Amino acid sequence: MWIWELPDANGGNLSSIVATAHRYGISTLLVKSSDGTDPWSQFNSSMVAALHANGLKVCAWQYVYGNHPVTEAYLGADAVRDGADCLVIDAESEYEGKYISAQTYMGRLREQVGSRYPIALAGFPYIDFHPGFPYSVFLGPNGAQYNAPQMYWKDIGVTTDTVFAHTYAYNLVYGRPIFPLGQVYSNPPARQIIRFRELSKVYGAPGLSWWDWQEAASYAWTALSRPAGTLPGYVPYKVMADLGDGAQGDMVVWAQEHLITAGYPIGVSGDFGYHTLLQVENFQTAHGLTPDGVIGPETWQALLRYKPAYILWADGASVHARRQALASAASTSGVASVQPVPKSASRPAKRDEIPGNGGAGTPGRR
Secondary structure, eight states: HHHHHHGGGGGGOHHHHHHHHHHOOEEEEEEEEEEEEETTTOHHHHHEEEHHTOOOOOEEEEEOOOSHHHHHHHHHHHHHHHTOEEEEEEEEEGGOOHHHHHHHHHHHHHHHHSSSSOEEEOOOOOOOGOTTTTTHHHHHHHHOEEEOOOOOOHHHHHHHHHHHHOOOOHHHHGGBBBBOOEOOOOOOHHHHHHHHHHHHHHHTTTOOEEOOOGGEEEEHHHHSSSSOOTTOOOOOOOOOOOOOOBBSHHHHHHHHHHHTTTTTTOOOOOOHHHEEEEEEHHHHHHHTTTTTOBBBBHHHHHHSOOOOOOOEEOTTTTTHHHHHHHHSSOOOEEEEEEEOOGGGGGGOOSOSSSTTTOOOOTTOOO
């Protein structure tokens, strides 16, 4: 269960929070630790120790904006030093288009916490709605190992079944375990909460979480703890989405990065144009696939056997300088090339499916 403002979770009384968590089968609390460049004092080593002593895991989460990525990275690392069992990155609309910031943030964060420390991204679930969001950085090399998309079906205006099918079709291509983040705010019916839990089992999710403690009604808590079935005979829609000529966005970036590693040189623009189409057809022919130029489920499976090329993103003014520095370095650290931010980064969101920026800071509540 996510906790945004600790004073609004059982009055901030840790003993009461522990009792409620145990009563409703909550094993892990995700507590906000910072907002942008502002640390939140509610997350501290004493709180973590108290919850650990009562059998609960505690993860920190930070709302990040990308304007000061180095500071945000250090604040994330501070929460880890306070004893957090994992760190969750809540990156939303403010991070669209910010490939350099995302790479800077992840690089500095990993320098502080190490390559194996468990980090998850909690972002927009409908990747096709957000062509400029740097999913390939947050979920790529040196990024988060886990993906916790905000699958708020009621906010999006769809059924629980639809939110699972759409989210999985587009998120599976990034190859990270998916931990669905469901909603108990805005009073979704209890049957929908239970259905979400049932679907998470059918889809094979290793775990799930809920936004958020302070907005959960009593009936929602009950729905979280009631036995949930496994939906015998239900076939989950786990087919990776097609990508073809004219497509734009980070999924194209991701495909282009894999094509490079597979031996098909191409610029990483985020635009699926003629050159990408040609290289996809060449790749398909070489791998015994129908050369139709569409990256469908079978082509994705073949392409994802290769690691993505590591791209060092740069703005237009610094691309040449960074390329020269990379060429003269003794080791490239696996960097394939320095490239300008992909053109798709400037594409506006098609729709903000989870409007409201729930979780962003509220002055005076830190």
